[in-house]
Amino acid sequence: MTALPTRKLEAWxxxxxxxxxxxxxxxxxxxxxxxxxxDLGLPRLVFVNGAYDSARSTPPECLRPFAAVAEGSDLPLxxxxxxxxxxGYTLAVPDHFDAGAxxxxxxxxxxAPQAIHPRHRVTLGAGARxxxxxxxxxxxxxxxxxxxDISLDENATLAHYRLQxxxxxxxHLATIRAxxxxxxxYQAFTAAIGxxxxxxEIHVTLTGPNASAHLNAAQLLGGHQLGDVSTVxxxxxxxxxxxxxxxxxxxxxxxxxxxxRIEVDRLAxxxxxxxMNQALLLSPFAEMDIKPELQIFADDVKCSHGATIGALDPxxxxxxxxxxxxxxxxxxxxxxxxxxxxxxxxxxxxxAALFEAAIEAWWTRR
Amino acid sequence: xxVIKNLxxxxxxxxxxxxxxxxxxxxxxxxxxGPNGAGKSTLSYVLSGRDGYQVTGGTATYNxxxxxxxAPEERAAAGIFLAFQYPVELPGVGNANxxxxxxxxxxxxxxxxxxxxxxxxxxxxxxIKNLSMPDDMLKRNVNVGFSGGEKKRNEVxxxxxxxxxxxxxxxxxxxxxxxxxxxxxxxVNALRSEKFSALVITHYQRLLDHIVPDRVHVLAAGRIVxxxxxxxxxxxxxxxxxxxxxx
Numbered sequence: 001m002t003a004l005p006t007r008k009l010e011a012w013x014x015x016x017x018x019x020x021x022x023x024x025x026x027x028x029x030x031x032x033x034x035x036x037x038x039d040l041g042l043p044r045l046v047f048v049n050g051a052y053d054s055a056r057s058t059p060p061e062c063l064r065p066f067a068a069v070a071e072g073s074d075l076p077l078x079x080x081x082x083x084x085x086x087x088g089y090t091l092a093v094p095d096h097f098d099a100g101a102x103x104x105x106x107x108x109x110x111x112a113p114q115a116i117h118p119r120h121r122v123t124l125g126a127g128a129r130x131x132x133x134x135x136x137x138x139x140x141x142x143x144x145x146x147x148x149d150i151s152l153d154e155n156a157t158l159a160h161y162r163l164q165x166x167x168x169x170x171x172h173l174a175t176i177r178a179x180x181x182x183x184x185x186y187q188a189f190t191a192a193i194g195x196x197x198x199x200x201e202i203h204v205t206l207t208g209p210n211a212s213a214h215l216n217a218a219q220l221l222g223g224h225q226l227g228d229v230s231t232v233x234x235x236x237x238x239x240x241x242x243x244x245x246x247x248x249x250x251x252x253x254x255x256x257x258x259x260x261r262i263e264v265d266r267l268a269x270x271x272x273x274x275x276m277n278q279a280l281l282l283s284p285f286a287e288m289d290i291k292p293e294l295q296i297f298a299d300d301v302k303c304s305h306g307a308t309i310g311a312l313d314p315x316x317x318x319x320x321x322x323x324x325x326x327x328x329x330x331x332x333x334x335x336x337x338x339x340x341x342x343x344x345x346x347x348x349x350x351x352a353a354l355f356e357a358a359i360e361a362w363w364t365r366r
Numbered sequence: 367x368x369v370i371k372n373l374x375x376x377x378x379x380x381x382x383x384x385x386x387x388x389x390x391x392x393x394x395x396x397x398x399x400g401p402n403g404a405g406k407s408t409l410s411y412v413l414s415g416r417d418g419y420q421v422t423g424g425t426a427t428y429n430x431x432x433x434x435x436x437a438p439e440e441r442a443a444a445g446i447f448l449a450f451q452y453p454v455e456l457p458g459v460g461n462a463n464x465x466x467x468x469x470x471x472x473x474x475x476x477x478x479x480x481x482x483x484x485x486x487x488x489x490x491x492x493x494i495k496n497l498s499m500p501d502d503m504l505k506r507n508v509n510v511g512f513s514g515g516e517k518k519r520n521e522v523x524x525x526x527x528x529x530x531x532x533x534x535x536x537x538x539x540x541x542x543x544x545x546x547x548x549x550x551x552x553x554v555n556a557l558r559s560e561k562f563s564a565l566v567i568t569h570y571q572r573l574l575d576h577i578v579p580d581r582v583h584v585l586a587a588g589r590i591v592x593x594x595x596x597x598x599x600x601x602x603x604x605x606x607x608x609x610x611x612x613x
Binding site for chain 1: 414415416417437438439441442443447448450453454456457458459464465467468469471472475524528
């Protein structure tokens, strides 16, 4: 079996998996789905401990059977996933078809530590459209290690919204790889709220002219949580755009990590790359590590990146309070405002409401 | 009625207010003038509850309640409004959302029903029209990208909607052109009633041409050194503050 990555690897420099390595995980056991699963009034796929629950699902037409996994990369977590993957969703939307929106719920419930390694695949034909809203939840000690492979044909549009609200003792390490053809758009937003340790590792390759990717994320972390957003965007073709706005709100002893690499190939002239990473530290013990990397081999490109780490502004809090807004509500309002730019790609109404509620709930349980 | 008795306050080790005595009855507008560093802004911040100011003596009551014991939001609920000298920008917070949240917080604290978005917008649009403000003022982020004049007008809009019993205007006229000044003045004058009082802090007499005060007080070195009718402002304009501090 492939070993877990260690901090000696540059890609894992800030995120230590020692706590994960110390646990001996078994294969997931079947379990019944809980009664009150999230429901957005959309077609829904339910996975319980990694296994597809057909009784609780209302599959869309584009759902295909699971097929065996062959892993071509050397990413350690994808290799481990490939060795164990037994299930996952496969969605294939035909050319020029608008498949609407789909809710996917991954629920984990374990007595003894379990490792869940789903392999998901999404393929959109030319001009096809799809919105995926994923919710990962659970309780107990478990390791959720999903790998999602995405392929967008010319002019296809995939909106991919993820709410990671896993159980407090869990590990969530998601790998997403997306190939975006000419004129296609990948609009992604991840909210990381749960899990003891989480990482969203996103690799996007823009393969044809005018392809675009929006990789936004918000992390809301407290206690001793660690949240990591690591992205690699490869611009292989000219006239492509990538946008990344990642915001972290950290309190207590939480730690946030952002690593963002933008690679611009020699051929990728007129690339428009933007990366903004901002952290709000609500406690003197919270920490943020930020590592932007730009590798640019073309000479006519526009690439910018920025990083800020700050606290809530007492002037702003006083201004709100002087207008009658209680201190707690003033802080919540400012935190929500801080996240606004990251939420920009969330244009689907039900998804927007889901994230609003999750942000509100995070604040309320502080 | 605002009653301030022998109020002293400091920032760190620095004594700023040294025994202020001031009474503003309901229905009256009082102006506070004075040279730079006299403590004018400190007085407004102490009355509105900003952090960093330590009250070392004296009292301040509004309608009989000890306002110095209240949190800033409780003072707002009690009907006190501070128009900031430098209104704060809130990126990511829509102006309509901000003002509605404030209005509903104050209404809740006063035991009044909250306003839904539709009822609020109706009220806000009417206020904007009354104050001759641009319609997009509600849609923009709070004070972000506003000109100096727009920021002050936004303060007046908030004041009009929150409908305070006591407004404290901290150098609201600074940085305003004459048109904006008139709008601000009209905003204050529109609130004039038997139950409304205001403390207008200003450096210049100009604003008082438009908001005619019932009383004018001169604050110098942390004390009220002179009080009089509106004519006192004209006298100060003509002769300056020199000589007053010794009075």
